[in-house]
Amino acid sequence: MAQHDEPIDWSADLLDSRDIEGRIAYIESEIEIDDEERAELLERNKSYTSDTAETAPEHVSYLDDDERAELIEELTKLKEFTAYATGYSGDWRSGATLIADDYFVRYAEEYAKELDLVPASDDWPNGYIDWDAAAEALQSDYTSVEDPDGNTWWVR
Numbered sequence: 001m002a003q004h005d006e007p008i009d010w011s012a013d014l015l016d017s018r019d020i021e022g023r024i025a026y027i028e029s030e031i032e033i034d035d036e037e038r039a040e041l042l043e044r045n046k047s048y049t050s051d052t053a054e055t056a057p058e059h060v061s062y063l064d065d066d067e068r069a070e071l072i073e074e075l076t077k078l079k080e081f082t083a084y085a086t087g088y089s090g091d092w093r094s095g096a097t098l099i100a101d102d103y104f105v106r107y108a109e110e111y112a113k114e115l116d117l118v119p120a121s122d123d124w125p126n127g128y129i130d131w132d133a134a135a136e137a138l139q140s141d142y143t144s145v146e147d148p149d150g151n152t153w154w155v156r
Helices: 015-029 035-044 065-086 101-114 131-141
Strands: 014-016 097-100 142-144 154-156
Touching: 014 035, 015 065, 065 142, 097 101, 101 131, 131 154
Parallel strands: none
Antiparallel strands: 014 097, 097 154, 142 154
16 A cells, blocks of 8 residues: 555556545645535535544644645545545445556456466467457446546446
8 A cells, every 4th residue: 555645646557445545534634624624525525424524633734825725625636536436336445446447458467367267478378368358348347437637447
């Protein structure tokens, strides 16, 4: 799992939902949210059910206004994404894997090898398998979700 003091790397091949949850918790611990802002965030994200959303820290912020505004914007985007993606993944809270759309074919190949469905070598028959078609068939078990930057991810 990643460090939560850095923004989520939306350019990665794979993400773990626990890292997104950790980043949300980290941001909430870093910013001071007054009652009005808390109500506004909760109103915008009614479907978000994290216990931490209602118990934001009550400490004095050391962030300047611009830094705080950037974190609040990131927090809002992460919560909106989480609220949306959670609906498509029963494993979200315990750790769902998000697979980047442009990585899914390679993921399907590695997953098949991990399950010992095909040999781990690049020799026959792997060189003759249509991994695009195999990935497309595997995607039927997944749902696509779009991140705050507009990238497509696959999750189940």
